[in-house]
Amino acid sequence: MAELIAKTPCDGLLPITSETVSLTELTPSAITSFMPYKGREKAASTALKKACGMALPGPNEASGTEGARAIWSGRGQCFILDTGVPADLATEGAITDQSDAWAVMQLAGAGAQDVLARLVPVDLRLAAFKPGQTVRTEMQHMMASITRSGDTSFDIMVMRSFAKTAVHDLHEAMKSVAARG
CATH class of the missing domain: 3.30.1360.120 (Probable tRNA modification gtpase trme; domain 1)
Structure with a gap:
C-alpha cells in the first residue's frame, strides 16, 4: 500500500x-469558513468573540491577533485562522473546515x-x-x-x-x- x-x-x-x-x-493550524445566519450577525459576532477572542470582522477588515485572526472573505462571511472553532458556534452560522x-x-x-x-x-x-x-x-x-x-x-x-x-x-x-x- x-x-x-x-x-x-x-x-x-x-x-x-x-x-x-x-x-x-x-x-495556519486551521482555516475555518464562518457565515452567520441571516439576521444573526450581531449574535454571531458576540459568540465568536466569546469562543475565539475576536469579533466578526467588517467588510475589508481583519480582527484578532497575529496568532488567531478572523479575515473578511466576502459579504457575510469570514475565514478564521489559527484557532479551533467550537461546534456550538454552528447555532449562529455555518462552519466549514477549509484548512x-x-x-x-x-x-x-x-x-x-x-x-x-x-x-x-x-x-x-x-x-x-x-x-x-x-x-x-x-x-x-x-x-x-x-x-x-x-x-x-x-x-x-x-x-x-x-x-x-x-x-x-x-x-x-x-x-x-x-x-x-
Whole structure:
C-alpha cells in the first residue's frame, strides 16, 4: 500500500528572497469558513468573540491577533485562522473546515507593495490600505485574499491549486521590482 506524505501547498517552492522582499509560506493550524445566519450577525459576532477572542470582522477588515485572526472573505462571511472553532458556534452560522483548501503566504519587506502593484488592480500603498485591512481581489488571473499584516508585509491567500502559479507570479514581480532598483 502507498504511503502518503502530507505536504504544505508551497512545499519546495518557498521561501524566496529578492533584494529587500521575501516571500514565505505561512501554515495556519486551521482555516475555518464562518457565515452567520441571516439576521444573526450581531449574535454571531458576540459568540465568536466569546469562543475565539475576536469579533466578526467588517467588510475589508481583519480582527484578532497575529496568532488567531478572523479575515473578511466576502459579504457575510469570514475565514478564521489559527484557532479551533467550537461546534456550538454552528447555532449562529455555518462552519466549514477549509484548512486543506488554501495556500497562505507572506510577502514582506521594503518594496512589497511595489511587487503587488504589478499583480493586483487595487491600491495597496500604506496611505490607502492600512495594517489590518483586507481585500478579495484578482491577482493576475486568480482570486486572492490580501491582508496587510504590517507596515511592509502582506498575507496572501489563494486556492491551494493556484499555489505554484501564485509563487511564480509573485517571484517574477519581485525580480522585476529588484531590477528597477
